[in-house]
Amino acid sequence: MTINRRFLLTARPDGTPQASDFTLADAPVPAIGPDEILIRNHYASLDPAIRGWLDDVPSYLPPVELGDAVRATTVGVVEASNAEGFAPGDWVMGLNKIEHYSVAKLGGFTSRIDADIVPSVTNYLSVMGAVGLTAWFGVTEILKPKAGETFLISGAAGAVGSMAGQLGKLAGARVVGIAGGPAKCKRLIDDYGFDAAIDYRGKDVEALTQAIGEACPDGIDLVFENVGGIGLDATLTHINPYARIGLCGLISEYNGEAYGTRNLWQLIARMATIRGFLISEFLDRFAEGGMAMAKLVAEGKLRFDEHIDEGIDNAYPAFLRLFEGSNQGKMILKLV
């Protein structure tokens, strides 16, 4: 009998998730009911947002239940289907779990994808997936950079940040990135075409404030904020009047008590806006966004990287990379 290996949440993390918070367990491959499909997951997308779902806190999605497999977006192949529109062999993508086999119900987030039009089916988890769509809608709908504006991006070497920066450059903005370590900063300039890079490592809030000021001598008009913490406070010190901050993530605050943002008064003094956003608000435009990103890739205007670790047994160390910053590109776990 085929077994279903699953990556279970078995304890609520306190701070940074520990290996002991998870358990790998084998279960029977589930049977499907009416309107359901059985999916053999090939790849799982490992995203910072997953950390939020592990806490027992109400949010835009319910917490992952203890004993259940960890929620993730996956790409896979339909093995069996009781749902109209899905046939065995179809490639699909959806909000499933880190496990070899998932059951999805018609009317959920699962949709068919065309594996033939992309260089790799993993692209649906990177440039055409949630991270690519986050960059696309965050930049083109939330922030709308204009030529000549100074556009600061935190977590800039990450999957979302590196694409957001390139989209900013395509709009004509001066793009400055914050990243951890000289190698990532070099990649921002050399690989992604940023105008300037700031290494946050080893800097306290004063040093970071000074470094941002030096890299943004005309102040900051737009921010794509992925990180929060002292970087956001340092950023707020340099915003221009009517600055717009797209709040995409606060990864520095997900694993402990939140730092506490102290410089919100700058929003008043600069008549500035922070707008939190989720790509789910653009749900009816995912196809449009994915096609726009795919077109930019095909035209050689957008570079993206995927960091693929192999095997469900490596789910924990692969997930941890997101918080260590040791991944280079969109973090994906190969399950087949």
Place this chain on the structure above:
Amino acid sequence: MTINRRFLLTARPDGTPQASDFTLADAPVPAIGPDEILIRNHYASLDPAIRGWLDDVPSYLPPVELGDAVRATTVGVVEASNAEGFAPGDWVMGLNKIEHYSVAKLGGFTSRIDADIVPSVTNYLSVMGAVGLTAWFGVTEILKPKAGETFLISGAAGAVGSMAGQLGKLAGARVVGIAGGPAKCKRLIDDYGFDAAIDYRGKDVEALTQAIGEACPDGIDLVFENVGGIGLDATLTHINPYARIGLCGLISEYNGEAYGTRNLWQLIARMATIRGFLISEFLDRFAEGGMAMAKLVAEGKLRFDEHIDEGIDNAYPAFLRLFEGSNQGKMILKLV
């Protein structure tokens, strides 16, 4: 010889301003140069924003210099004029100082006012002044409440908050206020027509979160934020999708190290917006806003209160009321 008694900043406050940070000093009445007018100040507006100007921190206005009189909006009478459009005897209003006589230059913030059309010239510092305009533009331009929305106001018994709440009611919103102590909460309901009031006194962030949840069972659509601190964190826990927070002030954070707002992640989860604002962005519409407020007062649709302390020698205790919360209405210092 007439003397000019002045309320000088002589030490930078550390935390809550102390009496020892200020000095009352007598100086000669200043002479005026070309394009200048001499104003006999009758009333000074004491506002929380003044606290920010006392720190040596660059902001939307330069810091008050040590040894100079404390900046404030005043209403007074022109004593002498070298400026076209201003004649002795004219009532004027402008950004001057807490002193008996101020010199204003043409092209600054000083403008003539009509003392005959208002019940009291102090109305130019309250309902038709900065606080009234802050409530008017904050509610009608920044937040734009709609019928049926839940509209939460912090610092609700204050001059701005009480007017903002009444404007929210006029727009058909359900208005909930946060204030300190049962007497102020009673005033919110009885005098200003709020639908519910929350007493923040004696509550930690958990208790305040619970109280806000009980007072806003359908969540919060709009926030007029005057206070910051744990109240803002508690508020963020209850915001609805696409909530809009107008950030007008952070008075709880002006006198010490900022609290640090920990729940910004709720902005992401709820796709919500914080918009900092200053009334200076509506400078060219002040007359329109003042007239709109005056009309509501004349129609009996808007109640406002003024708390007038007398004498420049009482400038410090009067200013301190803003941070003790012991004023009942717009805090004004009578100078003549």
